[in-house]
Amino acid sequence: MIKHLAFIFLAIVVSSCHGYAAISSTSFKDIATGKCTVIDLTYPLNKNNAYWPAPSYSPFTYKSVATHKDNGVFSGTYSTPEHLGTHIDAPNHFEDNQPSVDELTLESLIGPASVIDISDKVENNADYELTVEDITDWEKVNGRIRDRSIILLNTGWSRRWNDYEKYKNVDDSNKLRFPGYSADAARFLVEERDINGIGIDTLSADYGISKDFAVHHIINGSSKYILENVANLNKLPPTGATLIIAPIKIEGGSGGQARVWAIMSHH
Numbered sequence: 001m002i003k004h005l006a007f008i009f010l011a012i013v014v015s016s017c018h019g020y021a022a023i024s025s026t027s028f029k030d031i032a033t034g035k036c037t038v039i040d041l042t043y044p045l046n047k048n049n050a051y052w053p054a055p056s057y058s059p060f061t062y063k064s065v066a067t068h069k070d071n072g073v074f075s076g077t078y079s080t081p082e083h084l085g086t087h088i089d090a091p092n093h094f095e096d097n098q099p100s101v102d103e104l105t106l107e108s109l110i111g112p113a114s115v116i117d118i119s120d121k122v123e124n125n126a127d128y129e130l131t132v133e134d135i136t137d138w139e140k141v142n143g144r145i146r147d148r149s150i151i152l153l154n155t156g157w158s159r160r161w162n163d164y165e166k167y168k169n170v171d172d173s174n175k176l177r178f179p180g181y182s183a184d185a186a187r188f189l190v191e192e193r194d195i196n197g198i199g200i201d202t203l204s205a206d207y208g209i210s211k212d213f214a215v216h217h218i219i220n221g222s223s224k225y226i227l228e229n230v231a232n233l234n235k236l237p238p239t240g241a242t243l244i245i246a247p248i249k250i251e252g253g254s255g256g257q258a259r260v261w262a263i264m265s266h267h
């Protein structure tokens with residue numbers, strides 16, 4: 001099994017740096033020498049992290065339980081909702097009888113990133129929802145979405161990340177106002193394309209004012225996952241990056257914090 005995983009990792013690095021060249025150890029050199037760049041799409045966990053603003057959800061907390069000074073060793077303990085910071089929604093989050101976070105296959109957590117930028121449309125409309133036409137327009141420029149892709153929606157919302165109030169953007173009638181995927185776009189992605197999952201740089205794949213969470217039901221109902229609060233999407237090209245997602249392995253969990261990174265070449 002360990003040999004098998006090493007093979008997968010090597011194959012990804014090679015395919016993202018040299019097309020589908022033969023597997024060789026030079027791919028690791030490409031990372032060390034900067035021919036390939038690795039970009040972290042994960043926000044650091046701290047007490048200011050955005051989380052789903054519902055009752056019984058709470059901020060991230062951390063406290064040290066041992067210090068160098070008093071104990072000769074430093075260690076801490078923390079608590080967090082699963083749906084806080086950069087995290088994954090497992091398929092069982094919105095649908096019964098779907099895989100929990102520990103049951104996601106490792107193969108599904110690796111794939112080509114297709115990055116769709118709608119930040120200019122969101123600029124004038126915080127309630128903007130990605131349309132099917134946005135996707136097909138993107139394909140006219142970048143080619144058809146590759147099989148086993150992870151779709152990443154760059155809405156520009158990350159500019160608000162350091163201010164939870166601005167990030168939630170609650171209006172006078174207590175509604176969240178931020179952009180997302182439309183239900184039609186989600187349906188198109190699971191029915192007409194072969195994707196591993198989707199991601200977004202906001203609190204939810206459904207736009208803020210959604211009441212039915214249609215996108216969550218469609219994606220999770222197709223046994224696929226959703227990444228939320230993804231960082232640094234503006235640093236990724238539309239295609240050419242390979243994504244690796246490493247969620248915390250909570251047995252039976254509905255999701256959880258995930259370290260997400262992208263490997264990309266400079267040519």
Ligand SMILES: [Zn+2]
Nearest residue numbers: 083088089228
């Ligand atoms: Zn979530």
